[in-house]
Amino acid sequence: MGVNIKNLSILIAAVALAGAWVGQGQADNEVVFPMPTGPLYVKECGSCHTAYAPGLLPARSWQKMMNELDNHFGEDASLDEPDRLAILRMLTDHAADNPNANMLMRRVAASIPRGAAPQRITETQLFRFQHDEVPAHIWKRAKIGSKANCGACHTRANEGRYPEREVRIPR
């Protein structure tokens, strides 16, 4: 098999594909979750708290949550039916266990027991593991105040981005 144009182009294509695949792998390690597009999700789910990435919980969690919006962690977060259904669709389409989930989301899905439909992201095993080095007094800082306040430290949480190098813990 001598070096000719055909073999060379197969080699180049193979290297390019491998590069693209490795590149994809790095993106998976970046702790980035896909977010629903359009203004509705952030408008309705990002006023009182961070617009959480749907990939932080499995679809069954979101289904339960969206059926109990009139008592949403003690508050009335009810929506009209068209918006509720549209948002439920966005959540399940981007949930941790959706068929197109990235490696990170699969890890989230795998860490949640099959029979469980957790409602608080902060109580999931992966969240606790990722935050176990954050001492209690840091959570109490005025600009953080709550574990639900992702955006206080994860500067681009509203874009579904949680990589460690983007973390800025406020004083």
Added chain:
Amino acid sequence: MMRLLALLFVMTTPAWATTPQQILDSLVQEARQTQSGFTASVSRGEQFYRAKQTGGKEADSCASCHTDNPKAEGRHIKTHKAIEALAPSANKQRFTDPAQVEKWFRRNCREVLGRVCTPQEKADFTAYVLSVK
């Protein structure tokens, strides 16, 4: 066909077509249906905004989350997420969408007072928040 026209109308009407003043006017109209001759009062609205309420949950006044100054950035009492300023003089998005206004009255009145607000309370509250320059 009419539905299509209606849809087209909705789609072509920009979100900013409603002004805060128009929203206040329609709240006043609504208040007059149950109390004839009603006029909105900035000072009653301010009192309502600051009053400590009972019957609600964790937030016991509007100011709990929106702070004493409607022009300032607020903070959600539980999640601590920043809440953009409420007064249109500081935030042009506020009081421009009647559906949004209704939604937040419905939710927040239930949260703070444990009941729906009366049309008169809503009109007074809005008159106050719009008056903050």
